[in-house]
Amino acid sequence: MLQNFFSYILQGVSITIAVTLVALPAGLALGLGLALVNTYGGPWLKRLSAAYSLLMRGVPPVVLLFILYFILSGNVVNLTPFWAGSVSLGIISSAYQMEILRGALLSISGGQMTAARAIGMSRWQAIRNIILPQALRIAIPPWSNEASIVLKDSSLVYALGVPEILRRAQQLSATTQQPMLAFGAAALIYFVLVFLVNRGLDTLAEKTKLPTQAA
Amino acid sequence: MSDVPEFFLRFWPQLLQGAGITLLLTVQGLAAGLVLGLLSALARVYGNKFWRGLAVGYVELFRGTPLLVQLFLIYYGLPGLGITLSREWSAFLALGLNSGAYQAEYLRGSILAIGEGQMMAGRAIGMSKWRAIWEIVLPQALRLAIPAWANEPVSLLKSTAIVFLIAVPELMAVGKTIAARTYNPIGAYVTVALVYLAVVYLLDAFLKWAEARVKIPGFEAEGRKA
Amino acid sequence: MDSPILQVKNLTKIYGQNVIFQDISLDVNRGETIVIIGPSGTGKSTLLRCINLLTPANSGQIFLNGQEITTPEANEDRVRQQIGMVFQNFLLFNHLTALDNVMVGLTKVKKMPKARAREKALYELNRVGLSDRADHYPGQLSGGQQQRVGIARALAMDPSVMLFDEPTSALDPELIGEVLGVMETLAREHMTMLVVTHEMGFAREVANRIVFMEKGSIVEQGKPDDLFYRPQHERTREFLWKITELYGNKEEKHE
Numbered sequence: 001m002l003q004n005f006f007s008y009i010l011q012g013v014s015i016t017i018a019v020t021l022v023a024l025p026a027g028l029a030l031g032l033g034l035a036l037v038n039t040y041g042g043p044w045l046k047r048l049s050a051a052y053s054l055l056m057r058g059v060p061p062v063v064l065l066f067i068l069y070f071i072l073s074g075n076v077v078n079l080t081p082f083w084a085g086s087v088s089l090g091i092i093s094s095a096y097q098m099e100i101l102r103g104a105l106l107s108i109s110g111g112q113m114t115a116a117r118a119i120g121m122s123r124w125q126a127i128r129n130i131i132l133p134q135a136l137r138i139a140i141p142p143w144s145n146e147a148s149i150v151l152k153d154s155s156l157v158y159a160l161g162v163p164e165i166l167r168r169a170q171q172l173s174a175t176t177q178q179p180m181l182a183f184g185a186a187a188l189i190y191f192v193l194v195f196l197v198n199r200g201l202d203t204l205a206e207k208t209k210l211p212t213q214a215a
Numbered sequence: 216m217s218d219v220p221e222f223f224l225r226f227w228p229q230l231l232q233g234a235g236i237t238l239l240l241t242v243q244g245l246a247a248g249l250v251l252g253l254l255s256a257l258a259r260v261y262g263n264k265f266w267r268g269l270a271v272g273y274v275e276l277f278r279g280t281p282l283l284v285q286l287f288l289i290y291y292g293l294p295g296l297g298i299t300l301s302r303e304w305s306a307f308l309a310l311g312l313n314s315g316a317y318q319a320e321y322l323r324g325s326i327l328a329i330g331e332g333q334m335m336a337g338r339a340i341g342m343s344k345w346r347a348i349w350e351i352v353l354p355q356a357l358r359l360a361i362p363a364w365a366n367e368p369v370s371l372l373k374s375t376a377i378v379f380l381i382a383v384p385e386l387m388a389v390g391k392t393i394a395a396r397t398y399n400p401i402g403a404y405v406t407v408a409l410v411y412l413a414v415v416y417l418l419d420a421f422l423k424w425a426e427a428r429v430k431i432p433g434f435e436a437e438g439r440k441a
Numbered sequence: 442m443d444s445p446i447l448q449v450k451n452l453t454k455i456y457g458q459n460v461i462f463q464d465i466s467l468d469v470n471r472g473e474t475i476v477i478i479g480p481s482g483t484g485k486s487t488l489l490r491c492i493n494l495l496t497p498a499n500s501g502q503i504f505l506n507g508q509e510i511t512t513p514e515a516n517e518d519r520v521r522q523q524i525g526m527v528f529q530n531f532l533l534f535n536h537l538t539a540l541d542n543v544m545v546g547l548t549k550v551k552k553m554p555k556a557r558a559r560e561k562a563l564y565e566l567n568r569v570g571l572s573d574r575a576d577h578y579p580g581q582l583s584g585g586q587q588q589r590v591g592i593a594r595a596l597a598m599d600p601s602v603m604l605f606d607e608p609t610s611a612l613d614p615e616l617i618g619e620v621l622g623v624m625e626t627l628a629r630e631h632m633t634m635l636v637v638t639h640e641m642g643f644a645r646e647v648a649n650r651i652v653f654m655e656k657g658s659i660v661e662q663g664k665p666d667d668l669f670y671r672p673q674h675e676r677t678r679e680f681l682w683k684i685t686e687l688y689g690n691k692e693e694k695h696e
Contacts, residue, residue, distance in 0.1 A: 058415045059408045060376035063387055067404045074401075115532035118493060119546035119598055120522030129549050134536045148279075155281040159380060166284060173291060180292035183284060191279045210536060212580025 008172060009185050012165035016193070019086045019154040019164060024147055026090025031097025038098065039105045040127065049098070056095030062156050064092045069160055085157035093150050100146060104139035105131065137208055144201030148194045155190070165189055218402040219409070226393055230410050233389035238414065240306060240375040240385060245368055247311025252318025259319070260326050261348060270319070277316035283377050285309050290381045306378040314371050318364065325359035326352060361429065365422050369415055376411070386410060444507060446471045446633050447492070447602050452501030454487055461487045462657035465501070469602065472631035476644040479654035480680060485637040486529075488654075489604045492635070493524050506601060522550060525595030525603040530611050531587040533579040539566060539590045540575040543597045551598070565593040569623045585616030589623055596627075603627070605636040641684060645669060653677045 038049040056064065068088035072079045079087065108131050116126035158166040169186035173179040223230070255270035262270065277285065290305035300308065329352050337347030379388035390407030394400040445468035454461040462484035469475055477485050490496040492503055494510065494517045503511045510520045533542050543565050547558035566572045569589035579587055588608055595603060605624065609617040621643050628634060628647045638644065644651055645665045652662040653674075661673050672678045 055412065058412045060373040060387065060411060062376045062379075063390065063404055063408050063411060066390075067401060067408060070400045070404070111528070111530065111532040112534060114495060115526075115528065115534065117495060117518075118521055118526040118528075118532075119594060120518050120520075120550045121546070122518045125549055129545060130534050130536075134534075137536065152281040155283045156377070158283065166281070166287070169284075170287070173287075178295070180288070180295040183288040183292050187276075187280045187284045187288060190281055190284060191276065194279045210578055210580070212535075212578050 005172060005176065005178075005181070006185060009165060009168045009182070009189060012163060012168040013189060013193070015082070015162065015164040016151070016154050016190075019082070019089065019157055019162065020147075020151045022083075022086035023089035023093055023154065024150050026087060027093030027097045027146075027150065030091065030094035032101055034094060034098040035101035035105055036127065038102055040123070053095045053098055056092065057099070061089075061092050061153055062159070065089065065156050065159075068092070081157070081160040081162050085160045085162050089150060089153060089157070092153075093146065096146055096149070097143065100139050100142045101135065103142075104135040107138055108134050137205075137210070140201065140205040140208065144198060144205070147201060148197050151194055151197055152190065218397065218399050219406050222393060222397070222402060222406040226389070226406070229389045229392065230386070230406070233384065233386035233407075234410055234414055236383070236385040237372065237375050237387075237411075240310060240378065240383070241368065241372040241418075243307050244310030244314050244371050244375070247307065248314030248318045248367075248371070251311060251315025252320075252322050255315065255319040256322035256326055257348065259323055261344070274316045274319050277313050278320075282309065282313050282374055283380065285313055286378065286381060302378075302381050302383045305381060306375075306383045310371065310375060310378070313374065314367065317370075318367060321360050321364045321367070322356065324363065325356040328359055329355050358429065361426055365426055368418055368422060372415060372418060373411075386414075445469055445504075446506060447635070448502075448504040449488075449492065450502045450504070452488070452491060452498050452503065454484065454491055454496070455499045460657055462654070465657075465659060467652065467659070469633060469635060471633055473649045474628040474632075474634045474636065474647055475650045475652060476648040477635065477637045477652045477654055478639070478641070478644060478680070478684075479660075483654045484657045485654055486606050489526070489606050489635065489637060493526050493604060494520055495526075518550075522546075522598050523601045525598060525600035527588070527591050527595055527603065527605045527608045529607040531579070531584070531591045533587050533590055533594070535579055538576050538578055539571060539582065539586075539593075542579070542590055543594045546594065546598050562593070562597055565597045566590070568596065568626075569593045570619075583616060584612045585619045588612065588620045592620075592623055592627075602633045602635060605634065605638065607637050607639070609638065609640060639684065641681075653680065655680065 034049045034052065037045045038053075041049070065085065065088050068091055069081075069084045071077070072084035072087060073081065112130050112134065113123075113126050116130040117123070121129065154164060155166045157164060158170070161167065165186050169182040173182035176182065251273075255273055258266040258270035259274075286305065286309040289300065289309050290302065293300060293305075333351050333355065334344075334347055337351040338344070342350065375385060376387040379385060379391060382388065386407055390404050393406065394403035397403060447467075447469040449465055449467040452465045453463045465488060467475075477488070479485055487496060491498045494515075498511065501511070502509055505520065505523060509515065510517075533539075534545065537545060540559070540562050543562035544555075544558045547553040547561060548555060551558075553561070563572060563575065566575055569592050571586060571589050571593065574582060574586060574590075577586075579590070582590065592603075592608075608624070609620050612620065617640070621640060624634070624636070624643070625647050636643075636648075648665050650662060651665050651668045653660045653668065653672075653676075655676055660676055661668065663673075668677065669681065672681060
């Protein structure tokens with residue numbers, strides 16, 4: 001019986017991972033765009049992106065999740081709870097990822113841009129070939145922290161009825177009357193997943209590190 | 216969205232009350248977390264193997280799992296062990312334990328940054344280990360921790376919003392009530408989001424003010440490194 | 442004699458209230474090495490940056506190979522491909538090896554196929570004596586080596602003119618020679634060069650013409666021997682006297 005119990009929750013793992021794998025890259029793409037606009041854009045784009053970041057980071061993720069969920073599964077667009085929830089989490093994460101990437105972009109000295117322009121690169125070529133490869137390396141450690149936050153926040157889509165780990169644990173808790181066991185198992189699975197994500201990204205940081213770069 | 220001003224006029228007493236409970240949860244969780252965080256940071260830096268292991272286990276477990284799971288374990292799980300807590304107590308415990316794990320890391324960092332020199336100097340004038348920690352290391356470490364620690368209140372305040380899922384009547388729960396009564400969830404949650412923004416803004420302003428007041432000249436440069 | 446490869450006409454640069462330089466006119470002929478000397482803060486470096494369009498001038502014109510490059514229609518990215526620039530603080534791309542630093546302009550700007558770009562980059566690295574350091578990252582190279590990679594990176598684009606902005610000022614004294622050596626070779630190969638430097642020895646030995654700038658304008662210019670031994674202006678004499686004293690002291694110290 002215990003085996004069935006565990007395997008039922010484990011089926012939620014793939015959904016938790018799927019939610020994370022939609023939210024994290026979506027947040028990265030949006031966050032990167034925003035960070036570039038905020039760093040290299042005109043004064044209005046700068047202000048607009050800064051306001052976005054301030055608004056999004058000033059409201060609890062679960063509140064934003066509900067707002068975005070009802071927008072994304074409403075009359076205009078009508079996504080399934082899985083997609084609405086995952087995309088919403090991505091949008092929420094984008095503000096935090098924007099700040100991480102903005103910090104990394106700003107930490108690259110202006111001389112790198114000057115040198116790139118001096119050999120005839122356009123602004124965009126310089127950003128793509130010279131600035132970004134350096135900034136992204138710097139961003140990996142804080143980004144890996146954000147990745148584990150998104151993984152943990154994926155549990156919020158429980159409230160939208162998406163059958164991920166926590167939802168399944170709750171169902172089991174109700175049917176078996178073993179809440180400690182059910183939520184304990186969920187906690188254990190999350191713990192392992194977060195551990196694996198952190199390890200994986202540490203390895204990535206190690207692999208992409210320049211031989212002259214400090215740890 | 217156009218209903219938002221109307222919602223403010225109609226539901227302001229509930230919103231205010233919800234915000235009050237949100238702030239209360241934040242302050243309580245912060246205080247409990249500070250005690251837990253300080254204890255585990257001290258255990259981790261100065262404790263023996265047993266206490267060190269316990270502190271590491273606590274911090275890693277609570278940082279490595281979602282707060283929502285921790286909340287459910289406490290609210291739904293503990294009764295199975297004969298411990299039944301009210302919604303409010305469960306929320307308090309979950310938020311305090313969770314925040315404590317994060318605060319432990321800020322404090323541990325600043326204790327380590329103070330270094331062994333200060334400890335040795337304390338011991339050299341005849342203080343016991345714990346007296347030196349209390350009189351010499353902690354007063355410095357707590358000040359050093361302030362810039363990093365100052366993120367925790369806002370972060371914790373945002374975390375409190377999930378306790379509406381066990382029906383604690385804080386701000387997000389008020390949003391849910393408005394949504395149910397008006398059939399306008401987007402307007403309801405946007406209203407609540409605006410209240411959160413205001414509270415976060417005020418809290419942030421207060422923290423900046425407080426941080427400037429406790430600053431010691433010449434100390435802050437080191438503080439950022441920690 | 443053909444027309445000048447680079448012509449600066451009445452160029453003026455103002456930052457806010459500060460006149461950096463005013464009404465500068467200068468012709469650079471093909472194969473010529475011109476050294477610009479003068480006290481710090483007289484706008485020499487800004488002049489180079491304006492010529493490379495990294496900083497816009499306020500008025501005046503610049504012609505490269507007879508074409509005006511200061512018109513709004515000029516494609517500044519294309520212009521910069523024809524003007525090589527070597528920076529005081531090297532500004533190598535930190536995430537790229539020496540070879541990739543030299544290659545990146547070829548592959549990304551000139552869209553040259555990788556294999557050919559690699560061959561060309563190796564040739565340029567060899568030219569500055571660093572083919573054995575191709576796989577090193579900037580952080581693994583000495584300042585002198587970094588600057589030579591910087592020169593190779595600029596050379597790889599086959600520029601019509603090379604601009605050197607105090608290329609040895611950031612170097613430890615014992616590393617200056619290797620960079621000056623590379624520049625001297627380039628001058629002998631008739632690369633057109635415009636060099637801002639305080640290295641008077643280099644100026645005397647290598648330059649075809651020396652331009653003395655002070656307070657934002659050209660005070661006088663001429664052949665090294667004329668300028669060094671028969672300066673026309675009191676200010677030139679004063680500056681040369683000061684710098685040779687400084688230079689002499691510096692050499693003494695290192696012996």
